[in-house]
Amino acid sequence: MKTFTHLDSDNQPSMVDVSEKAITKRTAIAQSIVVLTDEIMANFQDGDLKTKKGSVIQTAIIAGTMGAKKTSDLIPLCHPLGLDSCKFSTEISGNEVIITCTCSLTAKTGVEMEALTGASIAALTIYDMCKAFSHDIIIKETKLISKTGGKSDYKL
Template sequence: MKEQEKTFSHLDASGNPAMVDVSAKAETKRIAQARSIVVLGEEIMQHLTNGDIQTKKGPVFQTAIIAGTMGAKKTSDLIPLCHPLGLESCKFNIQVNEANEVVIDCTASITGKTGVEMEALTGATVAALTIYDMCKAFSHDIVIKETKLMTKTGGKNDFERK
């Protein structure tokens, strides 16, 4: 059997931008986890106590979770061809790793006809941007190092980053 040729899903036959037609797809449980890594530097990390950084604006990681959740819910308002989704779950885990980097994991899920990768990626990204915003008074030497999809299940293909 010949492998199906891959194409960009958001282009129509004429090459114009188009929302993917999901009307013929079956509803399945879909889960995606995305990760953003933020390097805050020693000047900021010295303020880490009890698993969070306290600022005049409030607890940094707790605020990032709220902002990330709001961002995930607004993904279709930010990314033009994304379907608006009613997320069933959006959860965050924020920890500091052995390299003293802030690791933000966002897991989004839905039972539907289209996946939630963009929602998980948006949630992790907005959480990272919120951490930047809340910590920039200490230092602007902050790097949002990377954002990437870690896993995706449901739909046509599953994915897991090694």
């Protein structure tokens, strides 16, 4: 029977005890999709949009990396992790910017929350930098694509 891992025996919030877990290489890939208007897309050149605030995609990658590193400050019961790697890729498909964040480390706990946070913060940064053109921007979805290492692997 599955149970919520962040509740103790008294149903109180609790950080999961990972002291008995094995140290393994763990990787997680998450994705966010941002849907932009035709007006915004018309300004993209060579896969990026240059604004008065700077390069949208490059800024989003930096912000996403910073967000992934701060996940435990944002999600109360996440373990603070020292990431070994946090990488981003972006793809333009029609009016969508597809952001993929891959995080990895060697530790006792996984990095899916860091990958999800990184992708989310990158998407929010694109919204912030493009909202002067239009507020008709949609962050369509954020999802875990895969995770490896630990007790079980996952692939969408």
